[in-house]
Amino acid sequence: MPISGGCTRMSLLEVDRINTLYGDSHVLFDLSLRVKQGEVVALLGRNGAGKTTTLRSIMGVLAPRSGQIRFDGKSIGGLPPSAIAGMGVQLVPEERAIFGGLTVEENLRVAALTAPNAWPFDRIYQVFPRLKERRKSAGRTLSGGEQQMLAIARALIRDARIILLDEPFEGLAPLIVRDLVEVARNLAAEGRTMIVVEQNVTAALSFANRVYGLNNGHVVFEGTPADLSANPGLMRDFLGVGV
Amino acid sequence: MPSWPALVSQAFNGLALGALLALVSSGLTIILGTLGVLNFAHGALFAVGAYVAFVILQYTSSFVLALLGCCGVMLLLGILLERVIIRLFYDRPDEDQILVTYGIGIVLVECLRAAFGGNAQRVPVPSWGRGATQLGFLIYPTYRLQLIAIIAMLLLGLYLVLYRTSVGLVVRAGIENPAMVGILGINVRRAFLLVFAVGVVAVGLAGMLYAPVVAVTPDMGANFMAQSFVVIVLGGLGSFPGAVVGGLIAGEIISLTSAFNSSYSEVMLYALMALLLVLRPQGLFGSEGRV
Amino acid sequence: MKRVRPGGLRACLPEFAVLVTLVAAPVVLPHAGFSTDLLTRVLNWGLIGLGFDILFGLTGLLSFGQAAFYGAGGFVTAYLLVSGTLGSVWLALAAGTLAAGVFGLMVGWLAVRRIGIYFTMITLAFGQMAYFVENSPLSKYTGGENGLPGVPVPVIGFGQHAIRISAGMPMYVLFAGIFFIGYVLARRIVRSPVGAVLKAIKQNTGRVAMLGHNVPAYKLAAFVIAALYAGLAGGLLGSFQSYMPPDAFSLETSGQLVVQTIVGGAGTLIGPAVGAAVWLWLRDNLQLIPGLATLWKLVLGIAFIVLVIGLRRGICGEIFHWWNERRDLAALRAAEARTAAIEATGDGVAVEPEHQAVDVTLPLAAPATGNSDIALEARSLARHYGGLKAVDGVSFKVRRGSIHAVIGPNGAGKSTLFKMLLDEVSPSSGEVLLFGDRVTGAGVSRAAQLGIAKSNQLNQLFLNLPVRSNLRIAALARRRGPLRLDLLRPADSLPEVEQQVDAILKLLDLAERADTAVHILAYGEKRRLEIGMALATSPNVLLLDEPLAGMSPHERVATCAFIRDIARTRTIVIVEHDLDAIFGLAERITVLYEGRLLADGSPDEIRRNQAVQDAYLGGLHAHEPA
Numbered sequence A: 001m002p003i004s005g006g007c008t009r010m011s012l013l014e015v016d017r018i019n020t021l022y023g024d025s026h027v028l029f030d031l032s033l034r035v036k037q038g039e040v041v042a043l044l045g046r047n048g049a050g051k052t053t054t055l056r057s058i059m060g061v062l063a064p065r066s067g068q069i070r071f072d073g074k075s076i077g078g079l080p081p082s083a084i085a086g087m088g089v090q091l092v093p094e095e096r097a098i099f100g101g102l103t104v105e106e107n108l109r110v111a112a113l114t115a116p117n118a119w120p121f122d123r124i125y126q127v128f129p130r131l132k133e134r135r136k137s138a139g140r141t142l143s144g145g146e147q148q149m150l151a152i153a154r155a156l157i158r159d160a161r162i163i164l165l166d167e168p169f170e171g172l173a174p175l176i177v178r179d180l181v182e183v184a185r186n187l188a189a190e191g192r193t194m195i196v197v198e199q200n201v202t203a204a205l206s207f208a209n210r211v212y213g214l215n216n217g218h219v220v221f222e223g224t225p226a227d228l229s230a231n232p233g234l235m236r237d238f239l240g241v242g243v
Numbered sequence B: 001m002p003s004w005p006a007l008v009s010q011a012f013n014g015l016a017l018g019a020l021l022a023l024v025s026s027g028l029t030i031i032l033g034t035l036g037v038l039n040f041a042h043g044a045l046f047a048v049g050a051y052v053a054f055v056i057l058q059y060t061s062s063f064v065l066a067l068l069g070c071c072g073v074m075l076l077l078g079i080l081l082e083r084v085i086i087r088l089f090y091d092r093p094d095e096d097q098i099l100v101t102y103g104i105g106i107v108l109v110e111c112l113r114a115a116f117g118g119n120a121q122r123v124p125v126p127s128w129g130r131g132a133t134q135l136g137f138l139i140y141p142t143y144r145l146q147l148i149a150i151i152a153m154l155l156l157g158l159y160l161v162l163y164r165t166s167v168g169l170v171v172r173a174g175i176e177n178p179a180m181v182g183i184l185g186i187n188v189r190r191a192f193l194l195v196f197a198v199g200v201v202a203v204g205l206a207g208m209l210y211a212p213v214v215a216v217t218p219d220m221g222a223n224f225m226a227q228s229f230v231v232i233v234l235g236g237l238g239s240f241p242g243a244v245v246g247g248l249i250a251g252e253i254i255s256l257t258s259a260f261n262s263s264y265s266e267v268m269l270y271a272l273m274a275l276l277l278v279l280r281p282q283g284l285f286g287s288e289g290r291v
Numbered sequence C: 001m002k003r004v005r006p007g008g009l010r011a012c013l014p015e016f017a018v019l020v021t022l023v024a025a026p027v028v029l030p031h032a033g034f035s036t037d038l039l040t041r042v043l044n045w046g047l048i049g050l051g052f053d054i055l056f057g058l059t060g061l062l063s064f065g066q067a068a069f070y071g072a073g074g075f076v077t078a079y080l081l082v083s084g085t086l087g088s089v090w091l092a093l094a095a096g097t098l099a100a101g102v103f104g105l106m107v108g109w110l111a112v113r114r115i116g117i118y119f120t121m122i123t124l125a126f127g128q129m130a131y132f133v134e135n136s137p138l139s140k141y142t143g144g145e146n147g148l149p150g151v152p153v154p155v156i157g158f159g160q161h162a163i164r165i166s167a168g169m170p171m172y173v174l175f176a177g178i179f180f181i182g183y184v185l186a187r188r189i190v191r192s193p194v195g196a197v198l199k200a201i202k203q204n205t206g207r208v209a210m211l212g213h214n215v216p217a218y219k220l221a222a223f224v225i226a227a228l229y230a231g232l233a234g235g236l237l238g239s240f241q242s243y244m245p246p247d248a249f250s251l252e253t254s255g256q257l258v259v260q261t262i263v264g265g266a267g268t269l270i271g272p273a274v275g276a277a278v279w280l281w282l283r284d285n286l287q288l289i290p291g292l293a294t295l296w297k298l299v300l301g302i303a304f305i306v307l308v309i310g311l312r313r314g315i316c317g318e319i320f321h322w323w324n325e326r327r328d329l330a331a332l333r334a335a336e337a338r339t340a341a342i343e344a345t346g347d348g349v350a351v352e353p354e355h356q357a358v359d360v361t362l363p364l365a366a367p368a369t370g371n372s373d374i375a376l377e378a379r380s381l382a383r384h385y386g387g388l389k390a391v392d393g394v395s396f397k398v399r400r401g402s403i404h405a406v407i408g409p410n411g412a413g414k415s416t417l418f419k420m421l422l423d424e425v426s427p428s429s430g431e432v433l434l435f436g437d438r439v440t441g442a443g444v445s446r447a448a449q450l451g452i453a454k455s456n457q458l459n460q461l462f463l464n465l466p467v468r469s470n471l472r473i474a475a476l477a478r479r480r481g482p483l484r485l486d487l488l489r490p491a492d493s494l495p496e497v498e499q500q501v502d503a504i505l506k507l508l509d510l511a512e513r514a515d516t517a518v519h520i521l522a523y524g525e526k527r528r529l530e531i532g533m534a535l536a537t538s539p540n541v542l543l544l545d546e547p548l549a550g551m552s553p554h555e556r557v558a559t560c561a562f563i564r565d566i567a568r569t570r571t572i573v574i575v576e577h578d579l580d581a582i583f584g585l586a587e588r589i590t591v592l593y594e595g596r597l598l599a600d601g602s603p604d605e606i607r608r609n610q611a612v613q614d615a616y617l618g619g620l621h622a623h624e625p626a
Helices: A051-059 A081-086 A104-112 A121-127 A129-133 A144-157 A174-189 A201-205 A225-229 A232-239 B004-035 B042-059 B063-084 B094-116 B142-164 B166-176 B178-183 B188-210 B221-235 B240-260 B262-279 C013-032 C036-058 C067-082 C089-111 C116-135 C169-191 C193-203 C205-211 C215-240 C251-264 C271-286 C296-310 C314-345 C414-421 C444-450 C467-480 C495-507 C523-536 C553-567 C579-585 C603-608 C610-617 C619-623
Strands: A011-022 A025-036 A040-045 A066-071 A089-092 A162-166 A193-197 A210-215 A218-223 B132-135 B138-141 C374-385 C388-399 C403-407 C429-434 C452-455 C541-545 C571-575 C588-593 C596-601
Touching: A011 A051, A011 A193, A025 A040, A025 A051, A025 A066, A025 A193, A025 A218, A040 A051, A040 A201, A051 A081, A051 A089, A051 A162, A051 A193, A081 A089, A081 B178, A089 A144, A104 A121, A104 A144, A104 B166, A121 A129, A121 A144, A129 A144, A144 A162, A144 A174, A174 A193, A201 A225, A210 A225, A218 A225, B004 B042, B004 B138, B004 B142, B004 B166, B004 B188, B004 B221, B004 B240, B042 B063, B042 B094, B042 B188, B042 B221, B063 B188, B094 C116, B094 C251, B094 C296, B132 B142, B138 B142, B142 B166, B142 B188, B142 B240, B166 B178, B166 B188, B178 B188, B221 B240, B221 B262, B221 C116, B221 C251, B240 B262, B262 C089, B262 C116, C013 C036, C013 C169, C036 C169, C036 C193, C036 C215, C036 C251, C036 C271, C067 C089, C067 C116, C067 C215, C067 C251, C089 C116, C089 C215, C116 C251, C169 C193, C169 C215, C193 C205, C193 C215, C193 C467, C205 C215, C205 C444, C205 C452, C205 C467, C251 C271, C251 C296, C251 C314, C271 C296, C271 C314, C314 C523, C374 C414, C374 C571, C388 C403, C388 C414, C388 C429, C388 C571, C388 C588, C403 C414, C403 C553, C403 C579, C414 C429, C414 C452, C414 C541, C414 C571, C444 C452, C444 C467, C452 C523, C467 C495, C467 C523, C495 C523, C523 C541, C523 C553, C553 C571, C553 C579, C579 C603, C588 C603, C588 C610, C596 C603, C596 C610
Parallel strands: A040 A193, A040 A210, A089 A162, A162 A193, C388 C596, C403 C571, C403 C588, C452 C541, C541 C571
Antiparallel strands: A011 A025, A011 A066, A210 A218, B132 B138, C374 C388, C374 C429, C588 C596
């Protein structure tokens, strides 16, 4: 890899000045970010700031009009989602997209099909014991929390090298959010690379190493959670909090 | 009021017709469910299957060979159609997909007409299927019983493929959400090719198996296609169990009605569809899903 | 501002061209292999095609069952004549056409409930049903597979002066006359308010309903019109060949009509006739060439596939498209250049250093109904999706003439709540009252008629229509009511509607863009038009769903000023994430959190509310044990 040349701390994922349009509206403007191996990065910002669009651009669901996306030094811009997933990038979409007619186990099997280092089911069930109890249930009968667990489990079973979590806690009861945060913390502690988009700032900051603040499709802040907490003005400006 | 033996005999006819419709419709419904394409060439492909049987059985008397040959020809035809034409249409509106498959249907039927003429051809009943079988108080043509059995096995095979294999898993997931299947690392377009080919094989085999019972003409598939539309509306679009159950219901309705008054047999089927549209528009097994 | 009021000779050019062609055809075309009989047949297909094009080309509903109405009209006419029930061919034709229309009403009532693939399958199935009904249960009347021979030809005049319209040229003249009248009528329909609504339905059905038009009824109207044309053509067929064939009912017939329409060009009215000319010419002339006799349809099928793949507009469509493009090229380039200029500055608005309040006294229907002080009231609204409670018992009141904001973190249930306010989503329980009238359960178009309009978070515009037409379709809704079949008046002939459209164009600062197709507009302009669409229905309560989404800071300021202007004459409810904008605009704010009402009060009260601040910081914060 020419890029990796003398670089000791190479980024696993590099998003370089991408511009993405959603329908007829320009959502991302020259947006750049980097994620290092083993890092958990939180993307924060108001609704419409472009967080989901960023994740969808990385996954190849939306094609950026310009700019570069490199994963592990290789350019992935313009590839179809299946090819990007094949390299180890895995989106857990906001709407979860569980296959309702398939059982929990079948959902996991679909996910594992093309993964070279797929986890055994037992390892998944250790992370999410609840899914083991429900493994024969159809996806559409799961509660919101269980669906979210399954959605994350589908990324884990693929042993994804980077997991893109889009609003994992949205619409869930506080107790379930706490469980999921616990899971996310453990994954972070194991060194799994993740990007998390979340409105629930406290939850996201509890396991993120680094934060990007987005506003109107631009990066307006980059720093650690501590930097952010130390700066309530920033919180207010781009999260709309406090007023 | 018809006699009991006549009724039972018609019920068997209904089973045979229903099984056939189930096979035709399951091909239609998995293509629709996965690819989102309503295949208007389905009737023509039914006729192609029948003509393949006609040709092969002219050179050999082996029905099994004809069955295998039919599988092979239909598979190739399905792959060819998907690669050359259908794949251009995944991102185009429904109506364009309908129009192009209708055009494919015209071309296939006219090719058959050019090659074999418009006259009806006869396909012999296989040697082991001749004569009639005594079923209690009823004497029933042997081949029709075998037809039911063969189709039941084919449907079982399709069921096993769909519900017991990885490929089937991808297809069922793809029927629900093709985009998510892609996000999970599976090349959806390759799965589409397979599904289209399997659907074509299913309808081709149906045409082949039915060939000995009816006159084989280039247009023979049109009415089956119309009926299989009714079947998948009954069963719910994209639902394999819906296609099977819907097919059997449709077959029995047509046959049993004709035991009372044959002129109403087909009409009843469409009347039932009208009724269902009012009462349960998503079909027996359907969810609102893609439609 | 330039307004070209279409009229005079230029507007009648197509009619004139068709007339000339009809007169010239029997003189010129026989040399090219078109016999008079062939031309008559072409016109018969062209006549069904006129109706079918209104259904398919205009409204976008692909029916594969038109044979049912062609056959029904044909057999009713033929039976009445052959059985001697009616002596006059004209009366029988009228009866047959009417019968086809009634049959169309019944089939259409079932079919228009479904869209897309479903609609096509259902029409095909009913076409087959008609075929079987003709073939067996009714064979006593229809002759079953034999059809009805001996259908008489029409007679003009009485007694000694009567002229029998015999085969050949007289029959051609009759068909040409009827086709011409049919064409003139069809063009009137296309240009009527009904035609405008149908065209809009093809582009965005959901928005048409949201504006207050009764979409299923309009679709049904298009279906019946198509059935009437088909029925008339069927009746004429029997007279023309003095025999009514059963294959008028066949699936082939429906399919042939579809193919001819695509080949000739859908949405052009004459396309189906041109397609029929191609089809019938190929059939009659390729058969004369040795070796090709059986292949004519194969050739046609291949050509059809190629057309669908590459030249989807068909023969006439491609010609008209090329013609229009050449004619409008300069205007199109200018419009695109303007869009590029607007997008380059990042602003969708002309720079106004100081905002001047625009007079929004629009010539609209009197806004407020009732004299209650509460414009809109939500009473314990709830919406559950399976186990998920998206909205859980929310009540609030919107004071008349105020700007009322609904805010909350993502997933709070704002958009679901908003959709329930105009019955786009029906609540699991609870109700919405507009000036005391119940909106809930009425459906979205009824709600619009009652006076609630919404501008959407994602633009829902008719992209291929000009700005003015977009606004006109909106303005027509409450002016004409949910359904009116004013088929013959031009769509732009309602002065109050045109005045209203002009006023809104001005208000939106889009007057110069009135004749530009919407898809060419800059994003900011589209956002303004989205609000303008809702406003053009002259609602009593205007719901704005994230009106500032995707706008530049400058556009935001301009849009906020614009919203304040509107608020002087009507009540506004707004959902928006730009809290700074909200606190500047709203007189009262309702805060949702996890589907429930968290707070409701003035901006100052909300600003100070600790629970609201916690909610925005994240749920964990509030719930975590200390």
